[in-house]
Amino acid sequence: MSFSFEITKKSSEAPLARVGIIHTPHGDIHTPAFITVGTKATVKSLTVEDVSNYVGAQAVLANTYHLYLKPGDDLVLKHGGFAKMMGWSGPTFTDSGGFQVFSLGQAIGHGVSKIATSEEISKRETKEETSNHEKLAVIDDDGVTFKSIHDGSVHRFTPERSMQIQHNLGADIFFAFDECTSPLAPIEYQKEAIARTHAWAKRSLDEHKKLGVSVATGKQQALFGVVQGGAYEGLRKESATVLGGMDFDGYGIGGSFTKEDMATAVKWVNEILPENKPRHLLGIGEPMDMLLAIENGVDTFDCVSPTRIARNGALYTYDGRININNNQYKNDMSPISDDESWYTHKYTKAYLSHLFHSDEMLAATLASIHNLKFITQLVDDARQALVDDKFMEFKNSFIKRYYKK
RNA sequence: UCCGUGGUAGCUCAGCGGUAGAGCAGUUCGCUGUUAACGAAUUGGUCGUAGGUUCGAUCCCUACCCACGGAG
Numbered sequence: 001m002s003f004s005f006e007i008t009k010k011s012s013e014a015p016l017a018r019v020g021i022i023h024t025p026h027g028d029i030h031t032p033a034f035i036t037v038g039t040k041a042t043v044k045s046l047t048v049e050d051v052s053n054y055v056g057a058q059a060v061l062a063n064t065y066h067l068y069l070k071p072g073d074d075l076v077l078k079h080g081g082f083a084k085m086m087g088w089s090g091p092t093f094t095d096s097g098g099f100q101v102f103s104l105g106q107a108i109g110h111g112v113s114k115i116a117t118s119e120e121i122s123k124r125e126t127k128e129e130t131s132n133h134e135k136l137a138v139i140d141d142d143g144v145t146f147k148s149i150h151d152g153s154v155h156r157f158t159p160e161r162s163m164q165i166q167h168n169l170g171a172d173i174f175f176a177f178d179e180c181t182s183p184l185a186p187i188e189y190q191k192e193a194i195a196r197t198h199a200w201a202k203r204s205l206d207e208h209k210k211l212g213v214s215v216a217t218g219k220q221q222a223l224f225g226v227v228q229g230g231a232y233e234g235l236r237k238e239s240a241t242v243l244g245g246m247d248f249d250g251y252g253i254g255g256s257f258t259k260e261d262m263a264t265a266v267k268w269v270n271e272i273l274p275e276n277k278p279r280h281l282l283g284i285g286e287p288m289d290m291l292l293a294i295e296n297g298v299d300t301f302d303c304v305s306p307t308r309i310a311r312n313g314a315l316y317t318y319d320g321r322i323n324i325n326n327n328q329y330k331n332d333m334s335p336i337s338d339d340e341s342w343y344t345h346k347y348t349k350a351y352l353s354h355l356f357h358s359d360e361m362l363a364a365t366l367a368s369i370h371n372l373k374f375i376t377q378l379v380d381d382a383r384q385a386l387v388d389d390k391f392m393e394f395k396n397s398f399i400k401r402y403y404k405k
Numbered sequence: 406u407c408c409g410u411g412g413u414a415g416c417u418c419a420g421c422g423g424u425a426g427a428g429c430a431g432u433u434c435g436c437u438g439u440u441a442a443c444g445a446a447u448u449g450g451u452c453g454u455a456g457g458u459u460c461g462a463u464c465c466c467u468a469c470c471c472a473c474g475g476a477g
Contacts (some may be wrong), residue, residue, distance in 0.1 A: 039439050051408095061438075099438040108440075115437060136440075149440045180438075228439085254438065262437095284436035304439045311442045312435085327432070356442095364442055 003172065003222040003249055010159035011331045012389050015269050016297030019386045022250075022278050025219040026083065029058045029196055031278065031299035032386070033091055034285065034379040036372055037307065039063040040084040043372075045364040049085045054343040056373040056380070059172075060086075061093035061302045064165050065100040069148050072175070072215060073168040079172025090185060093226050093302065094171040095161045097206075098178035098226060098254065099283065100142050101137050106182040108263050109133020113139040114256040114283065116183035118297035121231070121258065124184040136219070141196055159203035163223075170216030175252050175282075176204035178226035183256035190230045198242050201225045205246055222249035224280060227269050231258040234267055240272035247273035247382065250278040271298035287316070287402055291395045294382050306375045310367035313356050315375040324367065329353040336370055344370040 004023045011017035018123045021030040027280075038041055038055040043051050045059065051057045067073060079085035083092045106112065110133065111155055136147040143158035163176035178197045180188055208223045225248040229235030243251060251273050256263055265378035267280065274278060278299045284290065285303020293301070307318070313325040315336070320330075329349045336352055337342035378398070385394035 037439075041461085044439085045442075063439075066439080093438090095438045100440090104437090104440070110438095111444085115439070175438080176437095216460065252438075257437090285437055289437070301438095303437050304438045304441090308441065308443085309436060312444090313442095314436080323434080325433090359442080361442075 002220050003349075004175075005250065005276065007276065007388055009325065011386050011391055013392045014295045016267065017295050017386055018297065018299070019383055020278065020299060022173075022299070024059075024090070025217070026089065026091045026172055027058075029091050029300065032290075032294045032382065032383050033058050033300050034290070034376045035059045035280075035300055035302040035399065036376070037059045037061050037302050037304050038088075038398060039304070040066050041076070041086040044063060044311065045369070046372075047363065047370050050365070050369055051372075055089075055368045056376050057372065058329055059091040059093060059300075060088050062169065062171065063095050063098040063100075064162055064169065064174075065146065065157070066068070067098070067169055068165050069150060073165045076215050077170075079216075081168075081214065083170065083217075091173070092171040093167050093280075095282070096166065096175040096226070097144075097146075097157050098162075099180045100146065100174065101178075102182060102256075103181035104146065104149070105135050105137035105144075106221070108136055108184070112182055112184060114180065114183060115259050115262070116256065121183060122184075132147040132296070139196075141199075143177075144179075150157070156260070158227045159200040159354075160207040163204055163207040166206075167211050167214050168216055170214040170219075171221065172219070173222045173224060173250065173280075176201045176223060176225045176248070178254055180255050181228065181230055181301065183230060183258065185230065187230075187232055187235070190228075190232055190235055191234060191311040193227045194235055194239050197226065197228045198239070199287050201204075201243055201246060203344045205248065215336075223277075224248055224252045224253040226252040226378075228255040229265075229269075229275070230256050231261075231265060233265075233268055233365075234249050236268045237272060240269040240348060244273045248277070250280065252280045252282045254282040263296050266298060267296040268295050277345045287375070288399060290379060291382060291398065292377075294379070294386075295391065295395065295405070301379065303375070306370045306371035310371040311364045313367065314371075315365075315367060316371050318401055320404070322350050323378060324349060325356050330357075336366065342370070342373055344373070 007018050009019040020031045038060045076082050138145045146155045159177040166174040176405040177200050181193045181194045214221050225243040227239045229239040242371040280300040281293050281298040285305045385391040
């Protein structure tokens with residue numbers, strides 16, 4: 001089976017929202033779907049059985065930069081791709097390394113997130129000057145020079161190189177090499193950056209066509225272009241128009257956003273992108289953000305948040321986020337999750353609290369299973385609500401309960 | 406019984422004439438295409454007890470109590 005996308009239902013309530021199926025050589029993805037992140041070919045602290053049986057994940061996303069450095073894409077290739085290496089038989093994605101352009105470049109050392117509040121953006125000058133940290137990613141028009149996070153060795157990524165590595169990694173769906181910009185970058189810089197990203201998109205596409213099927217899997221891979229443009233309407237629309245005109249199999253919506261109106265930026269883009277191709281919102285995974293994005297036509301998501309905050313003791317619940325490390329849970333005999341069908345129903349909050357306070361590895365595992373299940377289930381439920389023409393009701397009741405203060 | 410060393414935050418310890426600090430633990434917050442089992446903030450102490458010297462003692466002196474080591 002090769003790659004294709006079919007829309008099985010358009011929402012009667014929101015003009016951009018839809019339900020669909022992404023067909024890949026390794027199975028179908030029912031959309032909207034949350035894609036679990038496994039950066040280094042592992043969903044941190046979980047086995048693939050946890051990921052499929054307890055989380056119910058449909059697909060896994062790994063990272064080009066990290067696997068290229070360790071263990072090396074040649075070694076991943078020897079396994080027949082990263083999915084085989086990690087024992088995952090379902091659909092897979094790889095990110096291109098474009099996010100590391102930001103996270104190891106502008107972001108490093110001064111705690112800038114790709115999502116900034118409008119207040120932070122208005123104070124951008126003061127924040128940008130505090131760059132006493134050496135950048136590990138330096139951009140030029142042809143590509144990016146990275147310094148390894150492991151040993152400082154120098155590595156060169158170009159669109160072509162990213163494609164070659166991703167062909168070795170063998171994901172069903174992979175992304176063009178792009179430049180993820182800082183939300184604090186001024187519009188002049190964002191303009192330069194999307195010009196680069198568009199040129200790199202074309203080069204990515206050309207190289208992918210030249211390479212043919214994945215050497216790792218022998219399967220045809222689907223390439224998604226990545227829309228940039230930050231929080232600027234004109235740039236987002238321009239990027240969607242330019243990339244939408246290229247022959248990609250689908251689209252990633254990447255880059256930085258303003259916290260308060262991410263959904264607006266998604267809407268600008270999705271009104272322009274070809275309707276019949278899937279849209280992946282890169283690196284977004286907070287409940288509210290996802291629901292608004294689904295409403296505005298996003299099909300898939302990936303995000304490190306569920307697993308990262310899990311390892312640090314934060315859990316999603318339908319009544320909002322909790323920190324299981326808090327004193328009140330030491331004696332809380334209620335189950336981690338209320339739903340009896342969830343794996344984490346069998347354990348008490350007091351037990352998980354104990355595991356965290358004792359620095360036990362199982363703490364990360366149970367918390368990660370729980371958070372991934374929560375987020376995956378949320379998107380699955382949203383999909384069902386779309387099918388049932390009850391999306392707005394579903395969204396509003398979830399938000400009312402989750403964000404009540 | 407004698408000699409020695411030491412008793413400072415819950416723990417391990419630093420400080421040494423001007424009424425105290427660190428790390429960890431504790432408490433709380435933050436993490437959105439993973440440089441993250443990470444980062445940040447913050448609560449804890451009449452410095453073993455009782456005297457003495459001194460303008461002033463956690464610090465110097467004496468006695469006592471406790472712990473550890475050595476001798477017997």
